[in-house]
Amino acid sequence: MNAGARLTEAAAGVALAAAPLLRRARPDIARAVEARRRGVAELAAWGRGRESGPLVWLHGASAGELLGAAPAIRGLRGSPSGSRAGGRAQLLVTHGSPSGRAALAWLDPDYAGPPPLDRARDCDAALAAVRPGLLVFAKLDVWPGLVAAAARAGVPAALINGTVRDGSRRSGALARRLFRASYARLDAVGAASPEDAARLEALGVRPGALTVTGDAAFDLALERADRARADGSAARFRARLGAAGGAAPRLVAGSTWPADERALLDAAAAVRPGGGPGWQLVIAPHEPTAAHVDALVASCTARGERVIRWSEIGDAAAGPDVSVIVFDEVGRLAELYAAGDVAYVGGGLGGTGLHNVLEPAAAGLPVVFGPRHDRADARALASAGGGLVSPAGALADTLAGLARPPRRRRHARAARAFVEAGAGAAARTADLLRPLWP
Template structure:
């Protein structure tokens, strides 16, 4: 067993012992941990009753990682379809409950939590599932599962591989502990040449590595184009109202409290400065009932009206000047396409900047805070499609984007940026094809 697998297994044992306490004091962590504790048994039960045939097991931390993997996995499964069009089975596991939001784009045969990273649990799951290939998305590689796959003779791969600058996995001690786990991967698709360099430093064998790009670009384009083609944008606008020269719409996605405070201040400042009226639509990263209620109360405390999306109906309209709190999940990419400007949350605090590709694919100027480590956001900014914006400067930035030519310039640059990076799904499928179990 590798050192990384031993360490990960010890952490899993400690987490199992602490589960009753965590369930009480960390309700955000408890359900996922409980799911993992029962993960091996649940996966084995499905594996024993599934129909015979090849199986691909895809794992990602949460919805973002799984969504980015979806185009490549669809392309790979299409190559293995038989004469009747039936594809290999797909199992999807996710470490966070939010991963369920990605399932409609993956067409999985089964989904759930992965097993704890213990030798016993991983071996039991693999014995019952009998997968032909395990694919990790982004960087959520579990040493115990990689070691179990090696014992079972199952190749493991990593796609859309990304190692952020300053990642804890890049530290000297952590690299030594987990080097054998990364060396055990049979194929790795890196999102960029810089990611490829960092992955080699982690232990990935150069002979197994290719720079495929990030298939999240393919999905972002697909979702933006489908939203316009299938009427989703029209349905959003039917509720939110039209926007134009005198009324512009700022769609803020995956926000946290620091973002929301800056947004309310910035829109208020832009309104005081004159120019077009700004309709603010806020889609929190965690639209729990408690957070939505707190956000609405914060709006009302400022003298702002607020409307909850789930209580609006087509034709009812949004009260003039009201902030719209979008309290649904899984539709943010489509919502962006109904906006004029986008704000992506997570860049004003320690939570981490979220997906900038979705609003860029929709052809919107993409605003975000300065505190982030995302290479794609830096590249988007350099291309002219992204605008780094400290919270206190948002009002001035919006005033500048009141100019139609400025919005068109930044929006076109954002869309071009994503289009130039499309095609990763096909390149990733090419990388995985030699491991294909069919």
Template sequence: FFSPSAVPFAAGLDVDFRDYLPFDTPRDAQVALDALRPTALVFAKLDVWPVLVTAASQRGVRLGMVSATLRAGSTRRSAAAGTLLRDAYARLDVVGAVDPSDADRLVALGVRPDAITVTGDTRYDQVWARAAAADRTSDVLAPLRSYRPTLVAGSTWPSDEEPLLRAWGRLHAILPDARLIIAPHEPTAAHVSAIEGWATGQRLLAARIGSPAAQDADVVIVDRMGVLGDLYALADAAYVGGGFHDAGLHSVLEPAAFGAPVLFGPRHHQSRDATLLISAGGGAAAPDAAGLERMMLSWLRDESARYQAGARARALVRSGLGAARRAYDLIARLI
């Protein structure tokens, strides 16, 4: 992995070794290959390290990519990116694409047609397994179990919270029993304090997760990393952050796997999963605070509407299962 946000996930994997990828320089690539002496080098999603790929290929290391995807509007389809990356993609021995359109775009980027096959997205298996393993009697979830209509808002940014909290303030006046569990993407002291200040101004009881007051709070603030994936088990409906800025929408599959209908902001078009959720009737995008309030009210007040949308969200995740096995079979060909 390369992003610091992947550290908690990597720490939970049953593997012999985990660490950051080296910088893509000739020296760092040679040092990494000398230390690890891999039989195969397999990337996930899209990014390849061209220097590392070339060095590994020259050593006879087999190369692959799984859950491979490339958006129609990706900058990697530009002429400059193609010049830089085409040789690296052409060196891949096997590639498992998420869907046929991804496969076509990856071939145009340089992947050999005989190397590519459609295997699906392994994240569907991942989130399904996590949902199935969620322990509602755990120290995290048990104190928060409630019959109150609950929205779990995950990976929120200030750009999400401005319309979301404004909408929630109005919603709470209509549904005073409703509860918000909110997990900021960056739970810094200042970020958490700002949400607490908003709750105080709304005369809502706010508490941080793990505190004695959290069980009865109107607003539960998650001030730690690594628990959001399980907290979606408590959601009657979910909000996923990232749709009110340009950095990208976070994972809508995690709450969907629990059967929660998923709400997000208007900037979701780079997310294949969000588009599929909307088409399936298991998710919705809202352009502003009024739209958020309308959808949250619909799901939290109408049990039938909430159940139907949640069932469609979960069915979408179920339809993507099996990609992990297909990716495993693909990688096994390299070893």
């Protein structure tokens, strides 16, 4: 057992032993540990009853990683006979976070649930039960114990959309020593960029297994944006959002945190001419819990905004005097962005990190975001002219500039062109994986 696998095995043991304490201090972590403890039995039960045929096991940390993998996995499953052995290609999906469930509609798996704990006996049992022909990790969530178990079982393992952010903790000297053997065991790795490929090789990926495929998240972003327009959902969203007074432009703010919401409300008030109509804000919190939505609505009301929740609009349209719409639904950002004029993506003013900038760019919107992030795609989008980096104090000036339609159109064209230029990774990634099928 290599050093990385020994570390995760020990960590799993500590987490199980500390379960009573975790249930009191960190119930979210306790629930995740318990879900993974049960994961091996649930996988085994499904594996015993599954129909025969080729199977790919896809693992991702959360919805974002799984969504980015979806186009390539669908392309692989859609190839003739699914695999070289023929028969229907089945898909098993595991995800470390409950948010991963939001990606399942785009993957259509035969089974989905939490992965087993990353210790030898659990991983060996899960692989023996489900008998996959291929194990695929999305982005960077590579688990040493599962990789080692796949090697023992003779199951090829791959990493797709491989990304290592500059300054990642995995790039440190200690992490490289711990996980080098795990990365070296991967049979194929598709890197999102040449820079990512260099970092992955430094982590231990063998040069012969490494290919720069690009990031299939670009393909998915285009697909979702185009589908929202083609199936009429973008038009329906636009109709429900209504026409703001004086034909004010609409800013759709996705995946926001409280710091983003405060900055947006301050900026919108600052650029509102004489207290009259200005920007219409549609704010979609990253975590639209009842408590968060209630607090956001109360804050808007205290500021004198005319605010309504999306769920209160129903089949009617928001009135022309509504200045803020709080979007209290999940999983519909593609349609929402397609109904906007400008996008703001949350997380760049602090918090857990900047969220997905490709989705609004694919919808053909100028994309505004804060400066505190480590996303290479966001930096590249800004360099291409489709993204605008704005700290909280400069957000009012950014909105004032984007209130002019010619400037909006210029940034919008650049944003869409940036995503189109990055497309094609799904087919390249499917081609990378296809030779590994049994």
